[in-house]
Amino acid sequence: MQLPMQITAQCSRSSLPIALYNSKQVYAIEQAWFAQGYDSFGLMQQAAWQMAQRIILLYQQVKTQAKSKAKHHNHKVSQPSACVWVGQGNNGGDGWLIAHYLQQAGWQVQVITVGIENDNQTNDSQNSKSAISDALKAQRMALDMSCPHQRFEDMHQYQNKNARLDIALQADVYIDALFGIGLDRAPANSYKQAIVSFNSAAQQIGALVVAVDIPSGLVASTGQVFEGLAIQADITLCLIARKFGLHTKDGMGFSGKVIDIPLIPFASIEPAAILLKDGQHLTPRCQNSYKGSYGHVLVVGGNRIDGSQGMGGAAILTSSSAMATGAGKITVACHQAFHGALLSSLPDAMTIDLHEQESVEHLIKSASVVAIGMGLGRDEKAKILFTRYLKAAIAHNKTLIIDADGLYHLAALQRDKNELITQLREYSKTHNVCLTPHSGEAAKLLDKKISAIENDRSSAIHQCANIYGGNWVLKGAGSLILAQGQLYVCGAGNAGMATAGMGDILSGVVAGLLAQQDLNDEQNNLCQAVVIHALAGDMLVRQSSYDATTYDRISGNQLLIGQRGLQAQDMPAAIRHIMQKLTC
Numbered sequence: 001m002q003l004p005m006q007i008t009a010q011c012s013r014s015s016l017p018i019a020l021y022n023s024k025q026v027y028a029i030e031q032a033w034f035a036q037g038y039d040s041f042g043l044m045q046q047a048a049w050q051m052a053q054r055i056i057l058l059y060q061q062v063k064t065q066a067k068s069k070a071k072h073h074n075h076k077v078s079q080p081s082a083c084v085w086v087g088q089g090n091n092g093g094d095g096w097l098i099a100h101y102l103q104q105a106g107w108q109v110q111v112i113t114v115g116i117e118n119d120n121q122t123n124d125s126q127n128s129k130s131a132i133s134d135a136l137k138a139q140r141m142a143l144d145m146s147c148p149h150q151r152f153e154d155m156h157q158y159q160n161k162n163a164r165l166d167i168a169l170q171a172d173v174y175i176d177a178l179f180g181i182g183l184d185r186a187p188a189n190s191y192k193q194a195i196v197s198f199n200s201a202a203q204q205i206g207a208l209v210v211a212v213d214i215p216s217g218l219v220a221s222t223g224q225v226f227e228g229l230a231i232q233a234d235i236t237l238c239l240i241a242r243k244f245g246l247h248t249k250d251g252m253g254f255s256g257k258v259i260d261i262p263l264i265p266f267a268s269i270e271p272a273a274i275l276l277k278d279g280q281h282l283t284p285r286c287q288n289s290y291k292g293s294y295g296h297v298l299v300v301g302g303n304r305i306d307g308s309q310g311m312g313g314a315a316i317l318t319s320s321s322a323m324a325t326g327a328g329k330i331t332v333a334c335h336q337a338f339h340g341a342l343l344s345s346l347p348d349a350m351t352i353d354l355h356e357q358e359s360v361e362h363l364i365k366s367a368s369v370v371a372i373g374m375g376l377g378r379d380e381k382a383k384i385l386f387t388r389y390l391k392a393a394i395a396h397n398k399t400l401i402i403d404a405d406g407l408y409h410l411a412a413l414q415r416d417k418n419e420l421i422t423q424l425r426e427y428s429k430t431h432n433v434c435l436t437p438h439s440g441e442a443a444k445l446l447d448k449k450i451s452a453i454e455n456d457r458s459s460a461i462h463q464c465a466n467i468y469g470g471n472w473v474l475k476g477a478g479s480l481i482l483a484q485g486q487l488y489v490c491g492a493g494n495a496g497m498a499t500a501g502m503g504d505i506l507s508g509v510v511a512g513l514l515a516q517q518d519l520n521d522e523q524n525n526l527c528q529a530v531v532i533h534a535l536a537g538d539m540l541v542r543q544s545s546y547d548a549t550t551y552d553r554i555s556g557n558q559l560l561i562g563q564r565g566l567q568a569q570d571m572p573a574a575i576r577h578i579m580q581k582l583t584c
C-alpha cells in the first residue's frame, strides 16, 4: 500500500545513529525490567495499548489521504475494521490485546489464530507452559469480551490452497502478530500457509499491513527470511528496542516503515550494532592548500591476463570515485593496455605499468593510500604481484584498501598458512587496513558456503576480522561495517546499486576519503565512506534527502534515473554532490 506523506515523514531519516539489538539482547532487556519488579503481563498490556493507539492514528492518516484523492467524497462514516493474525507466542499475545483494545475503541475486529488449539485444549495444554502464560492471559481477556475469532486451520482457504479469499477476511487493516523475536527457524506447518494467505489476502483487498514488533518470518537477529516467506508489512511497530534484522539483508524489503514503541527505559546493554543513516559534516578546505594537502591514492589493479579482454574498467571506476571524493592526486598501476582508456576517461590520473614491479614499489613508498585488488586478476602472476605489493605497503606503513581479486589472493594465502596473513593482522593493529568483500568473497575468505555467510552476516564479518585483522565492510543490502571492533549497519543505499562496478566505486570512495588528512577522524573513516557511497546511490534514484537533478554526461539533458539501469559510472558525479552537501 502507498503510505501517505505524514507517515513517511514521521519515519524519515534522522541523522542520529540508532542502536540495534538482537533477540537475545531484547530478551535480556525485558528480564532486567521484570527483575526490577515490573509485571510481564503489564508490559504486554502497555505494548498492545500503545500499538492500538498508533494503529488508530495511522489508519486515520491513510483514510484522510484516500478521501482527499477521491473525486466524490463518501460522507458515510463506517466502522474501521482489523483482521488480527495471532500465533502461539507472546507476539500473538500482543495481537490478542490489540484486537481487544481496537474492539473497545469501536473497531470491528476479527482474530485469526494460527497454531493454537481450540479454546478448551488451549487451556489444558498451555497452562503448564509458563513462557506463554502472558499470551494465554491476553487471549482470555479478548475472549471474555467476545472477540470474534477463528482458527486458520479450520478455514476453507487453508484446506484448499487455491480457493479464493473468504469474504469474511475483508478488513481495512491487517495486523501480523504471528511471530516476534522468538522465530528462529523456517515457519512450520500451518504457519507457512498462513503467511502466504495473509500476504495474498492483504494485497488483494488493499489493506494497510501493520507488523507487530517484526514482520513474521523475518529473523530479528540476522535479517534472514526462510524460503523468501515473511509478512510483507507497510509499517512495523518495533517494541522496546530497534531490531538488527530490520535493517540488513531481507529486513528492509519486508518491514516497510519502522516506528519505534520504546515502552521501557534501558541503558546498560551494549547494542549489537549502530545504524548509520547520514554522513558526518565535512570541514571546508583551507584556502591556502595544494594537491599535496589532500593525499595521493595509488590504485593497483586493472590487469589483463593473457588471452582475455582484461579488467581495466575496475581500476578506472575506483580512481574516478577516489577523485570525486576529493583525493589530491591519483596514480593507477594497471596493465599498459588500459593506459589510453584510463587517460581519456580520467585525464587527471597518472598511470604506471602494473607489471613494472620496482617502479610500482617505488610509488607505493610515496603514496598516502594504496587500494589494491580491483581487476588485478587471479592467476599465478597476479598472485605474485599482490604478495609483493602488499608486503611493500606494509613495509612503508601505508593505509590499505583491499578488495576484489586482492581478497581472493588473501584467502589463498590463508589456506596456505602464509606468514603474510599474520603480518597483516599485526599490522592492522596499528595501521588502517580496510577490506571490503561481498558475501561471495567473504565465503572464500572464511572457506565457507555463501549461504552460511548470508544466514549470519554479523558473525561472518566478526570472523573475517578475527582471522585477518583490520576494518571490514560486508557489502549487500544493509551493508555491515566493522570498524575498531564496533559493528555498524549502513541504513542508506538501494537495490539499483546491485550492479557490476559498484564495489570498485566503493573502494575508490574509501581510498579518496582516507587520503584527505585535512579531515578529522570522525570525517574520514570507513563508515563515512560507506554512507557517502550509499547516499550517492540513493540520490541518483531520488531516494534521499540529498536529491539533485542529474544530467546526461554528453547531451546535458536532465535525466530521471531509477533503480533499474543505474550504472557504476553514474556514481562519481553523485559522490561529488554528496561531498559538497556534507560540506555545506
Ligand SMILES: NC(=O)C1=CN([C@@H]2O[C@H](COP(=O)(O)OP(=O)(O)OC[C@H]3O[C@@H](n4cnc5c(N)ncnc54)[C@H](OP(=O)(O)O)[C@@H]3O)[C@@H](O)[C@H]2O)[C@H](O)CC1
Pocket: 030, 040, 041, 043, 044, 047, 087, 088, 089, 090, 091, 092, 094, 131, 132, 134, 178, 179, 180, 181, 182, 183, 184, 185, 186, 187, 188, 191, 212, 213, 214, 239, 240
Ligand atoms: N511480556 C513480554 O514478554 C512481552 C513480549 N512482547 C512480545 O513478545 C514477543 C516475543 O515473544 P515469544 O513468545 O518469546 O516469541 P514469539 O511470539 O515470536 O514466538 C515464539 C513461539 O513461536 C514458536 N516458534 C518459533 N519459531 C517457529 C517456527 N518456525 N514455526 C513454528 N513455531 C515457531 C515457538 O515455539 P518453540 O517450539 O520454539 O518453543 C514459540 O512458541 C516479542 O516479539 C513481542 O512481540 C512484547 O514485547 C511485550 C512484552
Ligand SMILES: [K+]
Pocket: 091, 176, 177, 178, 179, 180, 211, 212, 213, 214, 215, 216
Ligand atoms: K509479527
